[in-house]
Amino acid sequence: MARRTSLPVRVGADLVGILVFLACVFPVYWMVSRSFLPRNRIKGEDPVFVPTGGTLDNYRRVFADGSFTDALVTSLTVTLLTVGVALLFAFLAAVAVSRFRFRGRRTFILTLLVIQMIPAEALFISQYRMLDGMGLLNSVIGLTIVYVASVLPFTVWTLRGFVDGVPRELEEAAMMDGCSRTQAFFKVTLPLLAPGLVATGVFGFIQAWNEFTLAVVVMTDPAKETLPVWLVAFTDSRSRGVDWGAIMASSTLITIPVIIFFLVVQRRMVSGITAGAVKG
């Protein structure tokens, strides 16, 4: 649709585009650049727009605390556990939904759709009570259980699309060549699903890594905080004066893995939403 754009329209669109770019990038730029500024220059009379003479002091202070490292370990454990378990469960379910017709299949699919509409904020009270009853508050296992369930619907949904995309004929051909059904699946279909598994896993990683609501409800012990909860507590501790340098440094640290992983899956997320909808 872009071909017959007249010059004034194009120039106008370009101008807006540049403004939008600046509006999007400025906060990120501010975060990263502040994280390298020494304390006295963050809290100077006038803001420093072009930082020179950077320092790693802010990052040193973040790690010196030790609580950051604890939260990092908790976050990594919960996230990796969530991704592992959710991916396995979702993979099995996706194969079932895509490759078999069985009673209850439609119900299962519809349930997945409906669950995605339930706001997590509408359930955390009873999830908290449940984990409390099981003695799983402030435990990695407890948080993982809730995370797996919240990641699953989307994960099953996406993986199903990937399994659908692998033609059954390939498996059938392998079976003609003497493979058993299981062998054919593992030797032919599974390798073709690898990109799908990676994309879905990355998506689950981002979800679990960023999640805040359940974490703040379930992990109340300061020694058991995940990174987002830790960051909010750290920002909040006004007693020693807000250490914006360290806050910006830790925000940057939390953001880096997400940006990297996000670039991997972003295209797939958009194409997944539009492909199904526009062509149907």
Added chain:
Amino acid sequence: MARGTARRTPLPLGLVLPASLALGLALGYPLVRQVVLSLQEFGLAQQFGQAPEWIGLGNYRELLGNGELWPVVLRTVAFCFVNAGLTFAIGLGLALLMTRMSKVTRILTQCGLLLAWAMPVVAAMTVWQFLFDTEYGVVNWLLTALGGDFDGHSWLLDPWSFFLVATLVVVWMSVPFVAFTLYAALTQVPEDVVEAAQIDGAGARQRFVHVVLPSIRPVLLVVVLLQVIWDLRVFTQIYTLQKAGGVSKDTNLLGTYVYTLGIKGGDFGMAAAAAMFMLLLTVVLTAPYVRMMLKQERDA
């Protein structure tokens, strides 16, 4: 698609079982418990071992009668509509503009949007808090430099400017998703159809309303639906801004209200009732879109 596999084997059910169990345990069971909890007196005494007492709709009656709920609900719905509306309008406008930009600017714009989209909510909240900080915030500095009296102005104390900041952050973070999705949909509108309409004498507006809009309608629906759901349940943004100095009583939305009642206040019965209310509100507000989507699914 699944020819020849309709045999009655327990295999597919076995494959679905782990996922079903996980969902049942972490979502289904709490949901049932929540309904039960909302019908019980479950406060501090019960937490220390006293048996919960059935009070029927007592929690709901108190919730609806104590005058706290309705302002929160109104605020939540208003916040949701304002944010979803702004996000949608800006996102759609931007998507349309992106089809008109030169390639370089488009890529630049998309890179910016990607960054804002990928930023974790909590990290974004700290940055925006810093930008609006009373003493060291660049916003106050800029407004003062422009001649305003914003030296030491605190944005989070007054509910209106509190929600202004919250809206700014929420819209900043959600526009990229809308813009990208709608842009992707726009690029799939068949060019020849648009051209044919033009040859038939349709002006730019007519082409947009009669050709482009109908063909991206399904995507528009999904985007609006998701936006409404997401903006109804904002928790992180409000919670962090409240912690940073907002007055929580006048700035609670449903999510933080449930939190205040339950986790902070210990009245789990009331909190459960409020949470059920939130669930109901989500269903009511999204039902029209869901119906349209299901209808589309059938028609396709």
